[in-house]
Amino acid sequence: MNTPQLSVVIPVYNEEEGLQTLFDRLYPTLDNLGISYEIVFINDGSRDRSAAILREQFQRRHDVTRVILFNGNFGQHMAITAGFEHARGARVVTLDADLQNPPEEISKLLAKMDEGYDYIGSIRKQRNDSWWRHMGSRTMNRLRERITNIKMTDQGCMLRAYDRPLIDAINSCKEVNTFVPALAYTFARNPAEVMVEHEERALGESKYSLYSLIRLNFDLMTGFSVVPLQWFSMAGIAISLMSAFFVVFLLVRRLFVGPEAEGLFTLFAIAFFLIGLTLFGIGLLGEYIGRIYLQVRHRPRYLIQAVLDKTE
Template identity: 75%
Template structure:
């Protein structure tokens, strides 16, 4: 197989209902661009017929289609890493399988890459998500930017283009848990962003629950910054100084006004607050220790069951 100019990477997890619609739009959109391309689908341990559908699509278009079948669910970003390590193109584009990012928008990113940028992110023009999800996403974006100094306007949008040099740098990392857009941003010398259209999910349901989104953002902040630990250390100093000041105040009050009979529930509330603060700090520290534990075990990040591709 000749080396293509463009590689499109699409992780797939339980998307059997929408895959045919994706095929019907993706291939014509790439054919119209002109340059040679390949599409790498990564089945991330789907429990439905997604793997079988990908096999059928590979048989229809073996010249431009490749499929990596993972033995178990490894998560979206690890699925993308599996594709990055097998991608041949000079420009690598990631795209979700749910069609919320139209495949027709890929051309915008390719044009921007040809202007000399090595990493092109995308910003959804008008998000088709509910109000709570939009608000939560903006809030987490601001918090993430303050803690990691990584400036990604729309971190939840996976329609992004990467140069070969950036992907090579990503492949050199052996992290067991990461956030690919942020990792790419740290390696890019000339990043930029473009505005793209956004559509409602064609078929199926979102694979990201509220818990998953919170977990993803927590992973992002702890993977790229020590600021949460530093913030907690500063908070501990402030609470300690406040506690010392309160102790002095109580001693002075006892000397001037005598012993205090009331205030028991206030002390309970203060004790519960400090206990909660301590538990939160232990959990935050445990998060960092847990990441170290996962890393030092050196277990494989994903297991490949099969690779469907046309041999030279």
């Protein structure tokens, strides 16, 4: 079997309204590249007609189309992981199905890889998202970089290119919770970034709520660094020292000034602060223990209902 030069991995979740537009733009774009390619769609448990539309597209272009049908919804990054495990290309590009990242920009990533880079990230030139997503993404990017030392200018842009050795390294990992771009960055020998266009979602709606974005970034920071635990440990040491000094201060004050009750509410405020900090630390510790718990159960990361492939 000939190895294609390029594999395009596209997770799909409830995108029936925009799939035909994606097909109309993606296939001509890849045909014009003049290289052999395959497109690997992963239907992540869609509840609409996405699976049926992907089946129809496979029948029309079975020469370059492969479809993986999940048995349920396992998340975007598990879908990308499954796509990586089935992709055969020497280079792999990930692309969202919502067309916010134009498929015409794929050539920019491949041209950058031709310069000797093994991992190409992308930066959206002009984001067409809501203001709260834009500001939240910028804030979380800065915080994530300080905690994990992973330098991705635009972590929310999934238009990325990976060289085959990098894909093989990612496939060797069996993490239950992961963030694929960050995982690739830890393995990349020579990463780079390019500026790409960004379009407003024309059809359908975003699959990421505010809670989902917070949850994703929490997983990212706890999955690639123990710095949050170290910060909390240092905060505990600092508070313990301040508490010791405060006890000495209260003792000296009692000896020289005498007993008084005016500082009662101050003590209450300090106690509530320390209780809140303790609960936060317990929750943070629980995040790491929870990740260990999910990993050691050794349950399947995803279940595949069917694979549509002309060779299978």
